[in-house]
Every structure is written in structure tokens, then in C-alpha cells.
Amino acid sequence: MSRIFGSIAQMGYVVRDINAEMRRWIAHGVGPWFYVHDVETDYFTHRGTPSPMKMSVALANSGDVQIELIQPRNDAPSLYREFLDSGREGLQHIAYWSEDFQGLYDKALESGYVxxxxxxxGGEQGRFAYLDTEKTFGHIIEISDISGPKGLFFRYIREVAATWDGSEPIRGDIDKLQ
Known part of the structure; x- marks a missing residue:
């Protein structure tokens, strides 16, 4: 438990082949996966500059911890692209969720995070920020607003995972999988 951020809610993996990674986690017994091939952002900035970053995302839960898989779909600047371009693949961030995103965001900046x-x-209640903590912790810290529809969706994913029987292991844009 972090006195600044609270409890870790999510582990985020940046991958080159999201389909293969979902299958790997399914074989490990984690699912079902909620997959979105073309995630649409309202806005996205990388190091303060607008970026046309495109990505696919898959979400599942293992207990109370959400597992997120992210595959960048273009070469636009992002911390995801930097991670893959450095030759790495795998755990890239841990995330903390808040219903008072602006308060947590301000607290993080006041504490020296960048x-x-x-x-x-999905609108104002769908904000997220990745704090550049890789040199300090070996991974990025994400903070994410769950005060709106995103929080309800995350709760639904956790509830479905709690009683998942192995059927329909991938849900969503399955027709768009590589």
C-alpha cells in the first residue's frame, strides 16, 4: 500500500503480439479477456506533445488485480513505443486507480513525479497519466480515473473473472485479432 497512491490495482504489459499473450495467460488460467483492437483516445500526449498513438488493449483479472495487455499499433511516440524500441517486452507499468483523479494527479506532481x-x-472521467518512474523503480507508475464508466467496466471485468468457467476466453473485437 502506497501512502501516496493507495493499492496496486493493475499490472500492465506492453507486448508485440497481443493475441499470443492473451493465449499465454488463458493457458495460465487467467481470463476472460476483454479485447479492443482500436482503442480511441479523446487526447493523448507524450512528454507534453500531442501524439497520434494507436493501440490495442486486452483486460482480464486475476483476483483483485487487473492484467492489462497493450500492443502499440503505430510508431507514434509513447512510453509503450519507447519500451518496445528499447528491446523489452513484458511488465511495463503498475497502476493505481482513484475516484479523485485530479487530486491524485496534483499530489503526484507536488511529490516530484513527472x-x-x-x-x-471516454471523456473527462477516463483520464490516465503515466509517471516517468522507470529509472527509479524499473517500471512506470500509472494513475487512472475510475469515477465514471471506466470504473464500472473494470468492476464488471473483475466480477466476470471471479466466476469464469473457461468459456469464451476472448471477448470483444475477436474478428480483428491478427
Missing amino acids: VGHEGSI
């Missing part, structure tokens, strides 16, 4: 990239998915 935003590497940030954006929003």
Missing part, C-alpha cells in the same frame, strides 16, 4: 504520457478514454 508525467511521461497522459490522455483520456
Whole structure:
């Protein structure tokens, strides 16, 4: 438990082949996966500059911890692209969720954290920020607003995973998988 951020809610993996990674986690017994091939951001900035970053995302839960898989779909600047371009693949960030995103965001900046990239998915209550903590912790810290529809969706994913029987292991844009 972090006195600044709270409890870790998510582990985020940046991957080159999201389909293969979902299958790997399914074989490990984690699922079902909720997959979105073309995630649409309201805005996205990398190191303060707008970026046309495109990505695919898959989400599942293992207990109370959400597992996120992210595959960049273009070469636009992002911390995801930097991670892959450095020759790595795998755990890239841990995330903390808040219903008071602005308060947590302000507290992080006041504590000396620097935003590497940030954006929003689904409106003002879908904001997220990745704090550039890789040199300090070996991974990035994400903070994410769950006060709106995103929080309800995350709760639904956790509830479905709790009783998952192995059927329909991938849900969503399965027709768009590589």
C-alpha cells in the first residue's frame, strides 16, 4: 500500500503480439479477456506533445488485480513505443486507480513525479497519466480515473473473472485479432 497512491490495482504489459499473450495467460488460467483492437483516445500526449498513438488493449483479472495487455499499433511516440524500441517486452507499468483523479494527479506532481504520457478514454472521467518512474523503480507508475464508466467496466471485468468457467476466453473485437 502506497501512502501516496493507495493499492496496486493493475499490472500492465506492453507486448508485440497481443493475441499470443492473451493465449499465454488463458493457458495460465487467467481470463476472460476483454479485447479492443482500436482503442480511441479523446487526447493523448507524450512528454507534453500531442501524439497520434494507436493501440490495442486486452483486460482480464486475476483476483483483485487487473492484467492489462497493450500492443502499440503505430510508431507514434509513447512510453509503450519507447519500451518496445528499447528491446523489452513484458511488465511495463503498475497502476493505481482513484475516484479523485485530479487530486491524485496534483499530489503526484507536488511529490516530484513527472508525467511521461497522459490522455483520456471516454471523456473527462477516463483520464490516465503515466509517471516517468522507470529509472527509479524499473517500471512506470500509472494513475487512472475510475469515477465514471471506466470504473464500472473494470468492476464488471473483475466480477466476470471471479466466476469464469473457461468459456469464451476472448471477448470483444475477436474478428480483428491478427
